[in-house]
Amino acid sequence: MKEESQKVTVAVITQQEKSRVVLPDSPSQMWVDGELHDYLHIPHDGSRVEIIDGEIVVSPAPRxxxxxxxxxxxxxxxxxxxxxxxxxxxxxxxxxxxxxxxxxxxxxxxxxxxxxxxxxxxxxxxxxxxxxxxxxxxxxxxxxxxxxxxxxxxxxxxxxxxxxxxxxxxxxxxxxxxxxxxxxxxxxxxxxxxxxxxxxxxx
Missing domain, CATH: 3.90.1570.10 (tt1808, chain A)
Structure with missing residues (x-):
């Protein structure tokens, strides 16, 4: 049985706006489950979503x-x-x-x-x-x-x-x-x- 984890609020900055998103699970667990990218509404343009030192890091598509x-x-x-x-x-x-x-x-x-x-x-x-x-x-x-x-x-x-x-x-x-x-x-x-x-x- 999975323990209920605390909800986490993260700031998401896009070119259009800055918004806050409440995550239903820890960022790392959502990343592991393959859900974090879509949940943050990051466009599928080659951008990468990683968890580095416990922080969400979004990088643009490589050159x-x-x-x-x-x-x-x-x-x-x-x-x-x-x-x-x-x-x-x-x-x-x-x-x-x-x-x-x-x-x-x-x-x-x-x-x-x-x-x-x-x-x-x-x-x-x-x-x-x-x-x-x-x-x-x-x-x-x-x-x-x-x-x-x-x-x-x-x-x-x-x-x-x-x-x-x-x-x-x-x-x-x-x-x-x-x-x-x-x-x-x-x-x-x-x-x-x-x-x-x-x-x-x-x-």
């Missing part, structure tokens, strides 16, 4: 270059699998990732996982993947999301997706940083749950 990079990464993995049936990896683009133990629900740009694990998730009709199923997540920065994707510093230390992935012990995190001042690709590994940080990086 063309962002999507091309994600498609290329996924294509490399699928191409390797089509050439070699013993290649065990598969990938999904823009699918939700449920953190279960904490109230987070991210939408990585690309999630890499064992092909058999993906088939089992499809067989079970999972709405989202869970962090234990992900071997690597990929985030491509956009102007609106870069702060969440990079390692956090200062007042934001310990927050954001980089820390969340490390706390969930996702083995690898590939960050494609498109900021012209940075413009690099970093592979983070050796996640440390206690510190919420990746202990190794290669760029």
């Amino acid at each position: 063309l270059m962002h999507n091309v990079i994600c498609t290329e990464i996924a294509s490399l993995i699928h191409g390797a699998r089509s050439r070699d049936p013993s290649y065990r990896w598969s990938s999904v683009v823009g699918s939700g990732l449920n953190f279960i133990a904490v109230e987070n629900g991210y939408i990585p740009d690309v999630t890499v996982l064992d092909a058999e694990v993906l088939q089992e998730a499809l067989r079970l009709r999972q709405i989202h993947l869970i962090t234990d199923q992900a071997e690597m997540v990929v985030e491509v920065t956009s102007p609106s999301t870069a702060r969440q994707d990079r390692p956090s510093t200062g007042k934001q230390a310990g927050k954001g997706k980089w820390c969340g992935y490390a706390r969930a012990e996702v083995p690898y995190y590939l960050l494609v940083d498109l900021d012209p001042a940075v413009s690099r690709i970093i592979l983070y590994s050796i996640p440390d749950q206690a510190s919420g940080a990746y202990l190794h990086e290669e760029s």
